[in-house]
Amino acid sequence: DIQMTQSPSSLSASVGDRVTITCRASQGISNYLAWFQQKPGKAPKSLIYAASSLQSGVPSKFSGSGSGTDFTLTISSLQPEDFATYYCQQYDSYPRTFGQGTRLEIK
């Protein structure tokens, strides 16, 4: 199985900050990576697919990059509604593993 490791596990930031979350795959997955945002008590929301393609309706403050084993999600100009938990997921092979999540908190 491909292991997905996110860092950091938690992150404190202020409104207006720019933050970057990293996701590392245990083996190469090309660009078969998605990012999701989840708020407490809600279903995950798709942000990015194919490592860097923004889902329809997702604001351009979210951006993704990377290929192979190392990927990043960057969120610019943080707003209160951006404080949530973020997950990466690989869909290169089965099982479709998730990272453990990164909790983004308000400083």
Place this chain on the structure above:
Amino acid sequence: QVQLVQSGAEVKKPGASVKVSCKASGYTFNSFGIGWVRQAPGQGLEWMGWISAYTGDTNYAQNLQGRVTMTTDTSTSTAYMELRSLISDDTAVYYCARGVYSDYWGQGTLVTVSS
């Protein structure tokens, strides 16, 4: 608009089975597969498996093999996930999601396993 609407919360005893439904609307059902993901209380997301709505082919997480069955009914645009021989560790919110990119998600179904 695309929607995935899941069935309601369930309370089951250990050893029982549960079947969660996921009714799709707003798109051609058999053009996308359905993935199932669960989330235990306070934990991260766990991928459970995938079913092609076109062929019915499935792929399950190894730790659930033998206990889980995913099916679809194209006549009603509904996907189903059945989990058998429930244990307390199966207590979780269960989600369905559309397609390879999981671009749309159901609202979640809480399954509680308790004696």
